[in-house]
Amino acid sequence: MGDPQLQIGMKFRDFDQFKAAVRNYGIKNRYVMNFRPNDSTRCKAICTRGCPFYLxxxxxxxxxxxxxxxxxxxxxxxxxEHKNRHVNAMWIARKYMEQLRADPSWKLSGIMQAVKLNQNVEISRLTAYRAKSIALREIDGDEATQMASLYDYRLELLKTHPGSTVKFRCDDGIFEAMYVCLAPLRAGFLSGCRRVICVDGCFLKGVYGGQLLSAVGVDANNCSYPMAWAVVNKENKYNWSWFLQLLGEDLNIENSHGWAFVSDRQKV
Known part of the structure; x- marks a missing residue:
């Protein structure tokens, strides 16, 4: 499909595969193709320049x-042709999916240069931006779809990590917070880490925003040891109290004796 050699008598799975092969042929050989007529029983591929080529x-x-x-x-x-409408954002995203998976920070100028060198086609910066957005959305997943699968994610965590604590907090069916403490991390902290807990929060970028609250310990090699984290709608006293209360229940902290908590505090 990358460089199809079209011949009379060739067979295809369906019309979509036939049209994809013709488009790839046009891109590879720098021709722009139209499909007319194009219905459920027949399809004719012709050259937009009006030359005798047809399939x-x-x-x-x-x-x-x-x-x-x-x-x-x-x-x-x-x-x-030096410009080909078949080389659109969707086609570029699929063609360079693996390169963007390996280097998500690939610059738009690099994408434009790669298309020009490999396909002999010039594309605009906007097309490169749309292609990169499509590819990264496919690689990272759509945020709305992921939010709709949170309960499936919880069940999968409990299935693969028995004894873990995964809790949600909702208000009239609207998601507000999620707390996660995996059983293997909790057991490892209680059995081999110092009684030092560092807590901090950071902003989450994306459609829904919010804050990520985390609790990190220190192991015997003075390395960071993650224990628990929570995604909340905003950073305030109520959400911190909710997070620390669940953390205390998981770590069996009944009083502060023998424990050290570290926080940057900042202005609050």
């Missing part, structure tokens, strides 16, 4: 989705 494809038999190229003229008599 006529239709269903092999009625009731079967397999598509075959029945006839065509496979030679172009027009000049090649």
């Amino acid at each position: 006529w494809a239709s269903l092999m038999t009625r009731g079967v989705s397999t598509v075959q190229i029945k006839s065509g003229h496979l030679k172009h008599e027009c000049a090649k």
Whole structure:
């Protein structure tokens, strides 16, 4: 599909695969293709420059989705294109998905240069931005979809880490906070870490925002040891009290004797 060699008699799974192959052929050879007519039983690919090139494809038999190229003229008599509308944001995102997965900070100028060198097509900065956004959304996941799967996430954590504490707090069905303390981390802290707990919070960037509250210990090698964290709607006394109360129940802290808490405090 990266460099299809189209021939009369070729078969495709369906019309979508046929049109994808024609688009890839156009991108590879720097031609822009149109599909007319284009319906559920037939599809004709033609060159936008009006040259004799065409491919006529239709269903092999009625009731079967397999598509075959029945006839065509496979030679172009027009000049090649330097701008190709088939090289859109969705196509670029799929083409360079793995590069963006390896380097999410890939600059827009780098994407534009890669498309120009590899495809001989110039794209705008806006197209590169949209392609990167689509790819990162596919890699990281959509935030709305992830928020809708929080209860499934809780069940999966309890299944894979028995004895863990995963709690939600809602107000009239609206999500407000989530607390997580995994059983292996809790057991490791109680059995081999010093009785020192560092607490802090930071902003969360994204559609929903909020704050991330965390509690981190110190192990025998003076390294950070995460214990528990919570996602809350905002940083205030009520949310900190809720977080520390659950942390105290998990660590069996009945009084402050023998424990040290460290916080940056700042202005509050």
